[in-house]
Amino acid sequence: MIDAAQPATASTAADKIVARDVDVFYGSFQAIKNASLSMKAEHVTALIGPSGCGKSTFLRALDRMHDLTPGARVEGTILLDGEDIYSPEADPVVIRHRIGMVFQRANPFPKTIYENVIYGPRIHGERNRAKLDEIAERALRQAALWDEVKDRLHRSALDLSGGQQQRMCIARAVALSPEVILMDEPASALDPIATSKIEDLIGQLTEHFTVVIVTHSMQQAARISDFTAFFHLGEIVEVGPTNQIFTHPREKRTEDYITGRFG
């Protein structure tokens, strides 16, 4: 069998999230089989693989987003800084505060840009207006959106372009000051210019955050990630430093996929 749990290289970075023997079921269908993966702090880990391989399902398990999907069940262990996020004491609200999520399609609330960005801090109890203003500005700067929207913070976020909306959603996740940001194909609905802005942004985010990103674009994975995990039919086939995966894959299936023989 495949030994995906074994760390690909001796990296000095600490493990931020460690998944061990994770299975995800939708009813009787097993979408993820025995997946093990370590995600390094302040690095970008890319999850690649053909459509339906389970990479998004795996990503959502890291944030307990399956909790409210009827019939979905997660088994195995997922550790955040060594603590099991599926243990009975673990609270999904706290976990999702520490782990932010950016979805495939930009999903701004039908509110102003400002209200969108401070939504997270506000629902977690921050009421001080000056503090919220500060958080909003910092998050929008980190998402490289501040200069474009600073004069229209109190206009609807729905009036932004698709690429701006997605960066605003990143700002909204960043505003929570999470430790990890999960991204589910964040650029798949965007044009090449907006995509490259998002990619630049992801590189900068690793200064403060651990990033795990699902992408169907191998070029994107190669450009932005430090580590890559290749998923196929619900299993992690191979994981390693990105340049090694793309230049010297150890598994035949990985090589077939990245050379375009299937997918």
Add this chain to the structure above:
Amino acid sequence: MGNVVHPSARSVAATSSVRARKLADGVATVILWAMASSIIVMLAAFIVYMVYLGWSALTPSFIFGMPKQTTAGGGIGPEIYNSFYILMLTLIFTVPIAVAAGVYIQEYALPGMFRNVVQFSAESLATIPSVVMGLFGLLVFVYLFHWQFTALGGALTLTLLNLPALMRVTQEALASVPDTMREASMGLGGTKWQAITRVVLPSAIGRLTTGVVLIAGRIFGETAALIFTAGLSVPFNHPYDLNPFRPAETLAVHLWYTHSESIVPDVDQIGNGSALVLLIMVLVFNVAARVLGRRLTTHFTGRSS
């Protein structure tokens, strides 16, 4: 495939078959336009005729005056007041219950027995004719509770009558908010309640307002349920009373009463005037509620529409 007639390969001009299809398209467009326009014409004709009949009756003494039992020249002041008073009372009961029940069914209840029973009850309530509901109100509020004819009894009866519709509207308004909104809130560490109060309900406020306007129109126009519960009279010494335990004849009921039971000589005059005032009230309430709905939407979403 062999039946398709291809245009001549050398010409771009319409063939007879293309001309025939275009003619059918044109005829269909005209007919559909005429049907749509007929709705505008019917409404306009109705309003013009109502205004023509009722206009002369609209004097200050009619609009603000007291009704008379036997002589000509009675007004409808207390009836207008009662219409709004019962509307407000009814909305105070209906809106919280209907919205809360709709939120529960749509956002919280898992498919199962309880949800089915609530749905079935609401649908059954919705099919009860208003006159039957009026008799129920008569038995319960007037006789059983010994309230006599009261504004409160009328409002509670109308609440029963309108709950299912507003609950349905709430469910549909909530269903129209995409799940990605709930997911986004959850992904930021929000609880279900926070998603509902901060994102889902504010997004649904426009549709909810429309639903409230629709049932308000029905409440203004309701007669059968009120005849048996709120009565056919107004307290003469204190007609503009906030006390809910007093008879409260509404304008729609007054319109029915003058035409069917009353012995005043100016029945037609009062009937036409009352009908026109009722029409204006419904229109004013409609416009006001829509303006309010738009304000709320702008307030919550940062933009209009």
